[in-house]
Amino acid sequence: MPVLNLNKTQRRKLSIFVKCIVFSFLAWALFAVSNKYIYTVKSAVQYVNIPDNRAFHPLQSDTVNVQLEATGWQLLFSTLRSVQPTIQVDLSGLQSRNWVVLTNQLGFINRQFPETQRVMSVSPDTLYFDFSKQTERKVPVKAVYNLQFSKQYDVIDKVNVSPEYVTITGPLEDVVQIEHWETDTIRYADVNSDVHTVINLKQNQRANINVYPTAVEVDIPVGEVTEKILEIPLKAENAKQFSSVKLLPAKVRLTVIVSLRDFVKVTPGAFEAVVNMEDWVENDVRNLPVIITQKPDFCKLVKIEPQNVDFFVRK
Template identity: 40%
Template sequence: MPLITLNRIERRRLTVFFSCLIVAFATWMLIALSGNYKYRVNSRINYIDPPETRAYHPLQEDSVSLQIEGSGWQLLFSRLRLQPRVINVSLSALSSRSYIVFSNQLNDLNKQFESNQRVIAVNPDTLFFDFSKRSVKKVPIQLIKDISFVPTYGISGPIKLIPDHVIVNGAAVDLKKFKFWPTAVFKRFDVKDTILAKVGFMKSKSDNMDIFPLSVKVEIPIERFTEKIVEVPIKVLNAEGYNVHVLPEKVSITILTALSRYASVNQDSFEVSINLNDSREQGYSQLPLKIKHIPGYSKLVKVDPQVVDFFIKK
């Protein structure tokens, strides 16, 4: 296919033509975007000013469609918004009735927008609510944690939460579902020192529930752990009337324990046994060791041996 060859004058005319076309399009866009338009925006509702003596339950979705009058620029940016904006809606009217009307709150809604934007209607215009008696309950706090440690370090004692409970105020029927109140996920990485921090709480799925306080103090003792080997005698369970000998008579237990607890860990810190009933029922010639107790905040590394021989003297 032959190429079209343009001389210098024709190239200049073509350049001028496209330049004028671009300028005309830009001018048209500026004029179009400067005008006022009516458009709709989906918004999520954040309820404020709830009634003090009534627990409310919305009977519809927590989103509405706003009809807004604004400039073309605002219309353009509203279409580019990835998430719906949030509007605050007052529930003060629920103290005397079971519904709220948006047309009565347009002035308050418009204060949440730019001065050259105006909310002219909301769909739906009326929101309805169901009510139940409000109640107060004391709920234990559960720490949700995601902690990693520097090698050989770990939690060396009980975690302290101050306070250890929250006061929850909400619908009585909802409060029955809560056995504890979780914190927000508490994250720390490469930890080797005791943690002192504040952590907030996971937000309730219901806007109709309040908690106090809004945060809790967390104290997590962290120490270096070291290995310790303890010889522990083996107990024989269900050996009434029998003279039972176990070989070996002691088991070697290897654990990791905090340095501050190292001296206090001894054979009395463990309970190791075999159950003679296992031999009678299963016909075992050897019996596995059962460890029922190890020191708190210690990590079991190894048990040697894991099974033992035994014989019964009549």
């Protein structure tokens, strides 16, 4: 590869030329990011000042396109930001109509952005809503937890939530689809005793659904646990059409996790293991899966051996 041999004067001139190029680029970049640009970002919509006693359905997506005027710096940072921005929309005008015009709320929306950014427009400009009669329903609360236990500790009984039910209000067609309401996730590490906490309910994802109360008490009983192995006789269900059914093996081995306090309560009689002969009649399977139809709430099933069994039938 040829080597470019330059004398001292030439190297000095080349160095000055490169520096000029670099300084020119930096000056251009600084000038570019200092200019103002108009760009569009997708924003989630959060409704505020919702009219009382009026249940509504938004008739459009819960995101809008916001056109902003900002500097190149703001444009650069908005491109790097991974979190979708949220704008609040005032619904107080729905007392007398079923739409809101966002052009009329540009001042309110602009106050939600930094002074260096200016909202030019929002698309769609008009949001439409369908109103229906508001209804009320009580649904159970489901405690969501992710606990890291100390060695040989685990949940040993039913998790208690107080209150057990919350009241949800909203349009009938939406309310009837909600079977339960979850809490925020309860997180603790190195747990070796009962957990008692007050936790908020999971944030409402639907603006037309209200939940009361917004927080509950949760008690999670925790204790020392151990494994216990039991042999359970296996039964054949839906086998009346056969004169006899022989299962191989006739028993299954269950491995369960149980607290030390309840160890003696866990007996083979507390469990029921079955196979469903309809699986063979309808699907012509070669072996049948074992199904546990009964077990105590205070123990956790870890393993079934075997999980599938062979069988012989006599018609």
